[in-house]
Amino acid sequence: MVSRMTDSAHDKEHIYRVLYSALDIAKTEHDVDTDVLIAACLLHDIGRDKQYKDPMLCHAAEGGEMAYQYLLTIGWTEEKAARVKSAIASHRFRSDNPPESIEARILFDSDKLDAAGTLGIVRTLIYKGQVGDKLYSTDDAGNVIDGENDPDNTFFNEYKFKLENVYDRFYTARGREMAMRRKKPAEDFWDSLRGDVVEIHRRGIELLESEKLI
Ligand SMILES: [Fe+2]
Ligand SMILES: [Fe+2]
Structure with a gap:
């Protein structure tokens, strides 16, 4: 995850701030799947490297797919991995793909807090x-x-x-x-x-x- 962070604005500390804000917000919401939320926060900018190399790519869409594939390899169910994928895919400010699940909305908000x-x-x-x-x-x-x-x-x-x-x-x-x-x-x-x-x-x-x- 950290090796994908190639600029100081999207470094390890950004990822942890997003996680910490998400945990704070989650305290005030209902029916949050904490595993899905934490994985989505930690992996949300994993596609940035691809977007730097090809600005036509969207790091949210790319990162969602990368996270999905990774989580399957470490034994996550398809259903849970898909929820992480969809949360990451909808975390961008510049997007016409609004967050729908509660985990996606919390990730969006905690990333926007940064x-x-x-x-x-x-x-x-x-x-x-x-x-x-x-x-x-x-x-x-x-x-x-x-x-x-x-x-x-x-x-x-x-x-x-x-x-x-x-x-x-x-x-x-x-x-x-x-x-x-x-x-x-x-x-x-x-x-x-x-x-x-x-x-x-x-x-x-x-x-x-x-x-x-x-
Ligand atoms: Fe992002
Ligand atoms: Fe971010």
């Missing part, structure tokens, strides 16, 4: 740095684009597309409650960062124009 709050921002910045994406883009006049309508896969674009909207996507009451506690510090961080760079560019362009340097 994209909420300042932790979600830091993990995204780490990931963007590792793949060489920019922090933000500028328009033709040199002004900062705030993420929407951004032509590049910048951090600002990811914040507007995913991180800002993750709070509306929780399936369990406990997951939503945990996420909402993290929302305000993340919004403050975003407002501060965005405000600072927008001001630097705006003021710089103003100075260049006033000095007739452009």
